[in-house]
Structure formats: structure tokens, C-alpha cells
Amino acid sequence: xNAKRYIKQSSITMVLLxxxxxxxxxxxxxxxxxxxxxxxxxxxxxxxxxxxLWQVEKYHPLLVKEKKGKWVKIQDFEEDxxxxxxxxxxxxxxxxxxxxxxxxxxxxxxDSKVLFTVExxxxxxxxxxxxxxxxxxxxxxxxxxxxxxxxx
Numbered sequence: 001x002n003a004k005r006y007i008k009q010s011s012i013t014m015v016l017l018x019x020x021x022x023x024x025x026x027x028x029x030x031x032x033x034x035x036x037x038x039x040x041x042x043x044x045x046x047x048x049x050x051x052x053l054w055q056v057e058k059y060h061p062l063l064v065k066e067k068k069g070k071w072v073k074i075q076d077f078e079e080d081x082x083x084x085x086x087x088x089x090x091x092x093x094x095x096x097x098x099x100x101x102x103x104x105x106x107x108x109x110x111d112s113k114v115l116f117t118v119e120x121x122x123x124x125x126x127x128x129x130x131x132x133x134x135x136x137x138x139x140x141x142x143x144x145x146x147x148x149x150x151x152x
Contacts, residue, residue, distance in 0.1 A: 031064040033072070034094035034125070035084075038139065042082035046071030053082050058139035059123040061094040061152065077121075077152040093126040095134060095151035102151075104144035108133030115144040124151075 038058050043050040046068040056062075056076075062084070066073035070086045077096050100120050106113040108130050124136035127143070134151065137143045 032093070033062050033064055033074070033089040034092050035060040035062070035088055035123075036090040036092075037088045040084055040088045042074075042076075042080075042084055044082065046073070046083045050083065054080075057123060059094040059125045061096055061123065062089070094123055095126055095136065095146075096121060096123045097146075097150055098152045099150050102146060104136070104142070104146050106144060108135075108145045110147075112145070116142060 035056050035058055040056050040060070041052045042054050042056060044053055045051075060076070062074035062076055064072055065075050065081065067086075068083075071083050072086050072089060073081060073083050075081050077098060097118050097120055102118050102120075102122075103114045104116050104118060106115055122138070124138050124146070127135040127137055129135070129148075130145075132148050133145045134148055135143070136146055
């Protein structure tokens with residue numbers, strides 16, 4: 001193989017590697033935020049003059065898709081998109097149940113006492129993680145452990 005051809009192939013390889021790294025880095029870099037107010041309006045556009053599409057409660061986790069001034073375009077666990085004012089958001093960690101009848105337990109084991117059961121779509125603040133378990137608290141103060149595959 002001549003030197004010119006080797007350099008050309010190496011340059012192409014380096015460019016492809018750089019593109020792959022950028023794509024992979026961007027794909028996993030979505031910022032997660034949590035609603036910090038008791039109720040928040042999810043709007044069709046970036047302003048209070050836009051229609052309220054739905055409302056969410058405290059600790060509802062969201063993915064940031066775009067920012068426009070003090071407004072943030074988000075995506076929720078059902079992949080719905082809307083706008084919310086940035087003053088209603090915080091960077092704390094939150095999760096939301098994605099299955100029906102999720103058991104919240106007293107300890108991080110399947111044989112521990114079930115404290116309460118929740119339906120799909122209930123948000124929680126994350127207190128800590130231990131293996132495959134997450135210590136959570138609801139806005140009403142109820143706490144417990146939930147298995148990680150039950151939440152988003």
C-alpha cells in the first residue's frame with residue numbers, strides 16, 4: 001500500500017470515528033429535569049398565550065428538547081412534547097411509574113412489606129439508589145422502595 005493511499009484511508013477513518021463519537025455523545029446527552037411546583041401547565045408553545053395541553057404534578061420527570069428564552073420544550077415518558085416555563089423546573093432526579101399496579105416496598109427486596117401500590121403515571125423524587133432499587137418519595141410525603149424497571 002502506498003503512503004498516499006494509507007494517509008487518505010486513515011483520514012477517512014478518523015473522520016468517521018469523530019462523527020460516530022459526536023452522534024453517540026449527543027444521543028445520550030439529553031438533560032433530565034423535574035417539575036418543582038405542585039401543578040404545572042404544559043403548553044403548545046413557548047408563552048402563556050399558548051394553549052394548555054395538559055398538567056403535571058410535582059416531581060414529574062421530563063427530557064429537555066429545546067430552549068427558547070425562559071421556556072423549555074420537553075418530552076415526557078409517553079413521548080408527548082410540550083412547553084413549560086423554566087422557573088417550574090429543577091435539576092433534581094425524579095422518576096415516574098410506567099407499569100400498572102407498582103408495589104412500593106419498605107425495603108429494597110421483593111420479600112419486604114408492600115407499603116402502597118400505585119398506577120402508571122405517578123411521579124416521585126429519587127432519594128437514593130441501591131442496586132436495582134430506588135428509594136422514592138411522593139409529593140404527599142409517602143416514601144418507599146421501587147424496582148427500577150417499573151419507572152422511567
